[in-house]
Amino acid sequence: MGTVFEKTRGLTDHVLHYCPGCTHGIIHRILAESLVELGLLDQTVGIVPVGCAVMAYDYFNCDTIEAPHGRAPAVATGVRRALPEATVFTYQGDGDLAAIGTAETVHAATRGENITVIFVNNAIYGMTGGQMAPTSLPSQVTQTTPYGRDPKVAGFPVRVCEMLSTLDGVAFAQRVAVNSPQRVMQAKKAIKKALTVQKERKGFSIVEILSTCPTNWGVTPLEALDWVEEKMVPYYPLGVYKDVSEKGVFSDAD
Numbered sequence: 001m002g003t004v005f006e007k008t009r010g011l012t013d014h015v016l017h018y019c020p021g022c023t024h025g026i027i028h029r030i031l032a033e034s035l036v037e038l039g040l041l042d043q044t045v046g047i048v049p050v051g052c053a054v055m056a057y058d059y060f061n062c063d064t065i066e067a068p069h070g071r072a073p074a075v076a077t078g079v080r081r082a083l084p085e086a087t088v089f090t091y092q093g094d095g096d097l098a099a100i101g102t103a104e105t106v107h108a109a110t111r112g113e114n115i116t117v118i119f120v121n122n123a124i125y126g127m128t129g130g131q132m133a134p135t136s137l138p139s140q141v142t143q144t145t146p147y148g149r150d151p152k153v154a155g156f157p158v159r160v161c162e163m164l165s166t167l168d169g170v171a172f173a174q175r176v177a178v179n180s181p182q183r184v185m186q187a188k189k190a191i192k193k194a195l196t197v198q199k200e201r202k203g204f205s206i207v208e209i210l211s212t213c214p215t216n217w218g219v220t221p222l223e224a225l226d227w228v229e230e231k232m233v234p235y236y237p238l239g240v241y242k243d244v245s246e247k248g249v250f251s252d253a254d
């Protein structure tokens with residue numbers, strides 16, 4: 001019998017620890033598949049975060065470094081410059097990337113570092129029990145906003161792709177979601193594009209992926225897929241925010 005589907009060799013045999021209905025696992029799979037299909041896995045170094053993906057170093061079948069507290073883009077910068085032939089990705093949640101690590105993210109982007117950022121936006125701090133994240137939506141109930149996020153008190157959510165696409169160092173920025181099979185395929189295409197931008201040394205690339213956290217949103221796994229569609233997509237429109245990958249961000253690519 002022919003093989004119809006098999007686990008990608010881009011992932012190890014570790015059992016993922018994510019909650020039922022969490023889409024971190026889907027994102028791991030499509031990132032790992034992309035690295036394999038582009039022939040990049042064996043030269044890849046992944047930089048993994050604090051947050052629920054903290055143990056991603058056990059899951060990706062490539063070299064990894066743990067960079068707590070939002071410092072992944074800074075660590076990725078060092079790896080990329082020391083190993084120019086490596087493929088370097090960061091894998092970061094919205095608390096990690098857009099709160100604790102905002103400075104590292106913005107400055108790596110503005111420097112046009114040849115790295116690929118996989119940004120998992122689930123509108124909440126998952127790992128620590130559901131506190132408000134910079135990306136939590138207006139009126140969203142979280143552990144620290146029990147009456148709903150009030151922008152007058154807690155500010156407005158950060159739209160990372162829109163913000164970063166204003167920076168000259170950014171070659172490619174796209175927001176996708178993984179709440180349906182079609183969207184998963186689009187997300188994988190975006191990841192492959194971002195990795196290709198890096199391979200061609202065209203500048204900083206980021207794929208923001210709208211992801212689920214049924215546990216802390218207080219919904220079922222199926223309801224979480226609708227939650228992404230009904231609550232997140234209107235505030236965080238999907239699409240390509242920047243693509244200057246033909247030309248690249250520097251006139252003389254390294």
Ligand SMILES: Cc1ncc(C[n+]2csc(CCOP(=O)(O)OP(=O)(O)O)c2C)c(N)n1
Nearest residue numbers: 050051052093094095096124125126127128
């Ligand atoms: C400076 C600092 N503040 C708070 C924490 C605690 N902390 C660890 S993970 C985390 C939330 C991570 O959320 P996110 O990045 O959105 O990832 P998720 O767990 O949702 O995937 C927090 C607040 C920390 N490690 N360091």
Ligand code: SF4
Nearest residue numbers: 018019022052126213
């Ligand atoms: S707490 Fe949320 S983000 Fe973390 S594994 Fe569970 S569902 Fe996923």
